[in-house]
Amino acid sequence: MKKRRSHLINILENTSRFLILLLLPLIRALFATQVGFYEWLSGAWFDLLVLGVIIALGVYGWYSYTYFISKAGIHIQKGIFFRREWFLPFRNISVISVHAPWYYRPIKAVRVHADTDGGNPRESDFSITVNRELAAQLLEAAQRPLISQKSFRRTYIPRNLYITIFAVLTSNSLTGVLYLWATLSQAETVFGKSFRAELLDTFAELAEWQSFGLPPVFVILAYVVLGCWLVSFLKNMEAHLRFQTSRYGQTLDIRSGLFSIRHYAVTVRRINFLTLRQSLFTKLFGLTSVFIHCTGYGKKQEELSVLFPSGLNREIQTNLKLLLPEIPFAKRQIKPKLCNLSRFLIPPLSLCLVVLAVGLLALYFISGFDRPIIFLLIIAEIPCLWWLAVKLFAFFHTGIGVSDEVVTIYYTFLYQVITCSIPKHKITKIETQQTLFQLPTKCCDVWIHTWAEGTKRQKVLNLYLPEVLELLSSDEFFHTHVIQIEQEKKKKKR
Amino acid sequence: MNFHSLPKRSLVIWEVLAVVLFGAGIFAAWVLIPQSFLIWYAVIWLLGALFILVAFLYLPLLYLSFSYCLSDTDIIVKGGVVFYKMRFLKRDKVSFVSVYNTPLTPFLKVSMLLITAPGAHLVIPFLAQDEADRIADALNRRLSSHDNDH
16 A cells, blocks of 8 residues: 655644744743844854754654555554554545645645544544545545445535524624634734734724724623624634535434534434534524534534524424434423422522622712612623523423434523434433432433533432433443342331 | 442441541641640531441441342442432443452452443442452453444
């Protein structure tokens, strides 16, 4: 087999890891300002040597990383002095992703990642930058065993409106802050500190002009949050425009991106579970987003493991039956008892009261700042009340359902309303937990651990323990003897 | 199906560890806090009360509540005082089993068993050494005889 190397651009990628060495010439230049130009020039060989070492390390990294594709999988070799060889069988690969960033498109280079259920949970098992044609060959070789001759392609393309809704829902200010921070730091390095001062002055003027009678600090804060959210929204839009999901044989092809194109080939039998996510707003409008959990998909930072960005409930149900009939949803069979409603409401109610108490105390003790304090109090109470509404809804949503193929769990996490369907063979561990407060009402929390690279578990709160044991025992998740022992204990107590 | 308890020497080891830990706490307080201060007496009383609670209530209850069982399909571990948990790990999902021994194992005859599965793990601490080896052997035998790929 002919060994292959990555694209030549990989040399540049490798050198970026060693750019820290450029600090050495910089430190020398700082000292040289005291001795003069000619003395600095006489030691220029050192700077050239450092540059040479950086380039040599980049070339070494490129030269020492080889691979070849056989019928069975990918054989990889890394290193010359410390050699590491490993083999990824195609049958074990869960996801192959091909990412073509916009700046690589002119040189026809793409980044390829392949992942299995083992290995490092934070990194792909195989990643390389190669020509577009080679990536296509690799994808074709990996998918060949999964596509029979009778297979035909079924594709779902969401409307741009749904993608916009999805981008609105998944954008958050924190991502925007991080992105803007990185951009501004770079801009300051390039244009100098005067650029930053000028930017801040303009911003302060704008805040004073559009303050709507509020203190400028709140207006600046509001603009920062809004601006960062907008950046995050635009990034999400760019990443998910032209989204499409196709089912072909035993693979799911997921493509998206306007400028930077992403292509994922997901092996269907390696999908660990399917999740429907809604907020209270989308629930009202009958909209749902669908995510899958499969090792290697959604692993990188700012990458979401989305299957359908969003859509009307009925539309989503139909498309799921068409594209992923292996993972259906089971109806909710057990739900929390009415006596446990308080367990859902006490945490958010307490938070609401604490925020209110803090606000009233601030109003009582701090004089002259009534307006800003009331403003802050209202701003702080809104998410607490919203959480209370979500938890109230959670009481009617929470539960577990079991069918022949899957276990479906219904729960809420923060502000999200989640319905998750897990194929039975993907469940590795089930855990029930009771606190001292839960003992009198026989209420318990259920943790379901699923197949994953690291630990992956989901929690359903406040279910009735005998019902949980009965439901899951009938399904051979719990051995029947365990139930008998529990029943015997109860009889003895009586 | 038989649920097994931990060996009685586990409780003795826990109690000894508790004595050592609280002894270290009292020693640290003796070194760091001047003895004439009120805070010194408060810390000593607090540590003493905590020790009595832990040594005479929490640890015995934890020992009594803890049990494990190896069925044909599952490994079941129950236990806990404040948080009572029942853990069910499917035997056919086990990836590998580790038995942890320390330099004190030959004297104390206790080991820790860690059963790892994809996305989950199960720990049985302070297990009798021969029992830990027996469980590990049983699980490993099954691993080598079955293809674990799903």
